[in-house]
């Protein structure tokens with residue numbers, strides 16, 4: 449059975465975007481990249497490159513910034529660098545990884561393709577585009593190198609994978625709920641309203657959406673710790689809080705699972 453691919457192009461509040469959607473055997477994944485004021489935020493996945501090429505060709509870009517090195521955000525970077533000679537900026541801790549051949553599990557190569565190596569430069573704490581000044585916010589948790597970008601002039605936050613879903617049900621093994629909580633608190637201390645999420649897309653009431661997500665994660669942390677204190681182990685807590693199984697958990701051999709949410713909370717709290 450073939451992978452189905454489709455794309456949606458659009459513009460919200462002065463930001464052009466493309467959303468690429470992949471579906472295969474009941475698993476559907478999508479990713480956006482955004483263009484505004486001469487800046488391209490993220491580059492999509494290698495497996496969507498042919499679909500994204502017309503968007504890149506019509507884009508008016510001076511520079512590329514990447515929220516984190518995951519292959520659905522950095523997969524088009526090699527092409528853009530070779531084709532257009534554009535400078536690419538990323539968290540300096542990921543420059544080496546991006547210069548090498550793709551190293552991630554097979555199911556991710558199947559969905560997102562094999563990211564081609566590219567040469568990135570370290571991003572500073574702030575930068576400017578044609579008409580705007582930007583802040584770069586270190587927001588680990590989803591990945592250790594994760595960054596969010598705030599356009600200070602428009603109050604638009606490009607949040608990478610910090611938001612994704614208001615009620616996260618499963619995360620990847622290396623993610624950490626307590627670290628994500630701290631990163632959301634950090635961006636909420638800044639002035640913004642609209643949010644551009646690499647998976648959910650344009651969120652008009654972005655601040656409110658992140659506040660709701662934070663409240664959900666606080667509640668999840670409290671419930672997890674309460675059950676843990678009562679003597680439940682992480683499997684038992686998972687059965688209580690997340691009884692539903694998702695195809696991606698099986699498909700990824702457990703790299704995506706709600707158990708990682710529980711484990712990261714327990715780990716941070718330490719052994720009582």
Ligand SMILES: [Zn+2]
Nearest residue numbers: 516518590609
């Ligand atoms: Zn990611």
